[in-house]
Amino acid sequence: MEYQLKKLVTHYRKSLQIKPENLVVYEKIAELYYEQGELDKTLEFCQEALQIQPDLASVPKVLNKMLQTLGFEGEEITAFQNLLQSKLDYESFDILLSRSQTVKTPTDVKTWKDAIVLGYDFKEKKQWDEAITAYMKAIEIEPSLSFSYFTLNYIINYCFTPELNQLERIIAFYYQLIQRRLTSPYAYVVLGDMLTKQGKVSEAIIAYKVAINKTIHLNQNITNKYINSPKIDDVSFLIIGMGKAGTFSLYYYLCQHPQIIPATDKELHFFNKNFDLGVDWYLAHFPPLPVEGGFLTGEATPWYLGSDEVEKKVFQLFPKIKLIAILRNPVDRAISHYYMNLKLMKEHRTLEVAMTSELETLKEIIDLTQVSEKYWQTEKGYLWFGLYFYFLEKWMAIFPREQFLILRSEDLYNQTNKTMKQVYDFLEITDYSLSAHPKVNSGSYSKTNNKLRQKIDDFFHPYNQKLEDYLGMKFNWK
Incomplete structure (x- = not known):
């Protein structure tokens, strides 16, 4: 029985590659995963369906059955459906439950x-x-x-x-x-x-x-091709940055592609924190890649771009690897970074105090490529990590330009399919239509004071110009 169910799942998943917005297929796949007891997969396909059509009646029936099996009742079920429609955030799940009981x-x-x-x-x-x-x-x-x-x-x-x-x-x-x-x-x-x-x-x-x-x-899409093929240990790509610019969403979207086999975790922090554990430890987080079939694997540690000496370590182990950097308006990135630290209780100052402090500190540094330990004793790097030009210049001094894909965060969210096609072309894999584009790991916070925002924007303006001149591309950040 289990074998037949898996065959059916494989059949339906193949049909999604032809018609990715076929909601009936999502319903059938979710039902099959529910019957197999694979509740995470049931949730995944219910969520994708709800992203396409939030008022779809059939998929919530599957979801209702699963939630009732797990002990959800009444308003909890409705609240959970709303959570699935909004975003993928495991902490939101905890918050939902804590509010309900x-x-x-x-x-x-x-x-x-x-x-x-x-x-x-x-x-x-x-x-x-x-x-x-x-x-x-x-x-x-x-x-x-x-x-x-x-x-x-x-x-x-x-x-x-x-x-x-x-x-x-x-x-x-x-x-x-x-x-x-x-x-x-x-x-x-x-x-x-x-x-x-x-x-x-x-x-x-x-x-x-x-x-x-x-x-x-x-993963029924790849099992048969994968098992019988000779394999090699390799890493195909790295999403190297920048933090709070959409790397989580980019990696999530990319891992929906049938030729991408994910790592054990999105962020492995090998090159900036765990290099002394050795390359065998690192490679253990990735699937050995079949020689045939065009499969790829990689990870997304967004702080690689701005971390010291990382580019040299990457080149030492993977000189031919493809590198993706997604860059967000540095003003928005800095503010988002601040609120992330505030949420994690790593920051206790107000936004204005934190930003003003770093603005004053950076003005006193003559060579911004040489930031001392003293800087990090008082600052969190909200503005520092938005100086993209300096980081990319270091990486491109070692890796040739053709091994980089530079993306705008704004394009990923406003023109998702077009942006992902750029990624597929860069990685030399087939085009693939995403059925839904949830914002993953996104935050929410109040609007920033216009005067403070203008002050931060004025600071970044000359560095953004340097970035555009260096890369030969426009970012149009206002």
Whole structure:
């Protein structure tokens, strides 16, 4: 029965390549994934359908069945549908649940939803050990969804540094899950990250490779071609920047293409933070590429572009790699960067104080290519990372111009299909029509004071002109 279901999914997914907006097919695929118990995939196809036609009646029926299976009721179901229509944001899922119910203590936890609500509350209070315990409980109760895995990994990788006994507890927990065979492939990624933190690089490599292998076998578009083909270890492309300019959306769109096989994670931070772990650790995050079939793989760490010496390390390992930089109006990028740090509680100043401080500091630096440690003691780089000209000049001193594709963030959102065709042409893969263009990992915040915005714009004006002259392309940022 399972084999027949997989054949049907493969058949329907092929038909989407011919007619990507066929909503009936999305309904059928979502139903089939639901029958297979692959709830993440069910959500994915429901969401894509809702992006195309938000009032579609048939797909929410599949969604309703799945949510009812997971214990959702009444208004929660409606709220979740609205969430899927808006954007892909795992934290929004936690917020949705926390608004719909209250869980006060661990003894109140009866369902996986209770555990997530409690975990979110602990996370907001920075009670990290308690938050980790709550999300582990959510995974234990309902291991088929990835929400809890992503949040748990985020807490451990970005919010605090766990102690050795905490790492050992989490690793033991994941090994127990794996033995029960009740886990998402992403669990192996989290396990690999934990083992890496312990310094067990060889064991981490094994975990990442298992994650890749399991993910490959869930992808019906490529399985048959992939299994029987000889393979090589290689990385085809890097999205090198810039942060808060749309790299998440670009990578998400690109990974919808049937010739792109994703890495274990979008951002691997190998060349700017983890280079000492070795190239074998890095390559373990990617699927070995079949010699035939035109498959590609890559990652998107947006801070590569502005990080010291990264370009030399990339050239050392992958001198022929294709490089993509997506650049956003640096004023908008700086403001978005500020609000991201504010949300992560890495910033406590007002927007005006933070921007004014950095403007004054940068004015005192004669050579902007040489920013001292003193600068980073007070500033967060909101304006610094918008000086695209200096970063691209360093990269292009090593890599030839033809290995770069430079995109405008504004074009990605306003002319998505046209922009993605540029990407496909650059990577030399077939054209592919996206069925939906959700903004991924996008933020929202209040409008900036016009006077402050003009001051930041005046600062960037000469650097934007340098960028246009250097690249021979217009950005028209106002």
